[in-house]
Amino acid sequence: MYSGLLTILLPLIVGYLLPSKNPAVIRGVNRLLGWMVYIILFFMGISLAFLDNLGSNLLAIFHYCLVSAAAILVCNLLALRLLEARRPWQHAHRTQLLPSRVHMALESLRLCGVVIAGFLLGLCHWPVLKFASQASEYALLFLLFLVGLQLRGSGMTLRQTLLNRRGTIVAIVVFVSAMAGGVIAALILGLPVKTGLAMASGFGWYSLSGILMTESFGPIIGSAAFFNDLLRELLAIMLIPALIAHHRSSALGLCGATSMDFTLPVLQRSGGSEIVPAAIVHGFVLSLLVPVLIAFFSA
Known part of the structure; x- marks a missing residue:
């Protein structure tokens, strides 16, 4: 039962235990990780094209995406507003000139375009494309190893995490409320609760959550998770x-x-340098x- 869990966590742990x-090296890891994300999402698009009853499955993907995104985000925002009422975040920063949000949105949508490109290629149904799913499994293991290296290379320690209480508290509130949203989404959609909880566990990291969910639950749920987290970003x-001014x-x-x-520059420009430590934690x-x-x- 837990062999899949070990398969996913082992390369992540190995990468995290290798100090660098x-x-x-860190720049090389980040660059290689970016390319691996493109490759695996391309494979995910190809696998999606091989689904039976393609039209109805595409409708199911967007139905799952919209319901889960709405349930998770509503629970997140309600819990965060409650946190603000109980523990206000005092600050005196004024918003500065922001980077182009349209440009940043297009950067996010580029990965969506990679999935679509893989999907369009998969519609050709060439025999060699049937190996895309198997190839993505091996690529995923390497990607998880790189994610471990990247997390270790961020330089964050347990002491730094615990010292920044605001960042840690907000993360805990987001985690707990997202789990509640995942349960609600699962009940509405008629999915197993564990599936709803897994879909809620992406926290906006669509380039990883979509890949992991596809490997574990298939291309329909995986694609729904991808678009769910993309919408969040x-x-x-x-x-x-x-x-940022009144609801930090x-x-x-x-x-x-x-x-x-990815969203750190917008947070910094809008909320000032004082928000950066909390954002990183x-x-x-x-x-x-x-x-x-x-x-x-x-x-």
């Missing part, structure tokens, strides 16, 4: 400037795991949880 503070990019915890929590990388905690939780719920 060489900036050139796009909403974060658009809503951070509107939320909500703005940070909406970013999910991406607060330590928040993103690190959730990024660490993503592969562990998905592996656990898919076991």
Whole structure:
């Protein structure tokens, strides 16, 4: 039962246990990780094209995506508003000139285009394309190893995580409320609760959650998880400037795991440099949880 869990966690742990503070190595890992994400998402698109009853399955993907995204985000935002009422985040920063949110949204949608490209190629149904699913499994193991290296290379320690209480508290609130949203989505969609919990465990890291979910639950649920987390990131990019002044915890929590990388520039410009430590801790905690939780719920 837990062989799949071990298969997913082993390369992640091995990568995390290999210390490397060489900036050139870390840059190389980040670059290679980006390419591996493109490759595996391309394979995911090919696998999607081989589904039976393709039209109805595509409708199911977007139905699962919209329901789960709505349930998870509503639970997240309600819990974060409650946190703000109980523990306000005092600050005196004024919003600065923001980077182009349209450009950042297009960067996110580029990965969506890779899935579509793989899907269109898969519609050719060439015999060699049937091996895409098997090839993606081996590529996934390597990608998880790189994710472990990347998390270790971020330089975050347990002491640093515990010292920044705001980032850790927001991450815990996002985690707990997302699990509640996953259960609600599963009940609405008629899915097993473990599937709903796994879909809620992506925290916006769509490039990893979609891949892991596809390997564990098949291309329909995997694609739904991918679009669910992609939608979260796009909403974060658009809503951070509107939320940051009066709902600082909500703005940070909406970013999910991406607060330590992709959405960090928007958070910094909107919320000032004081939000950066909390954003990095928040993103690190959730990024660490993503592969562990998905592996656990898919076991």
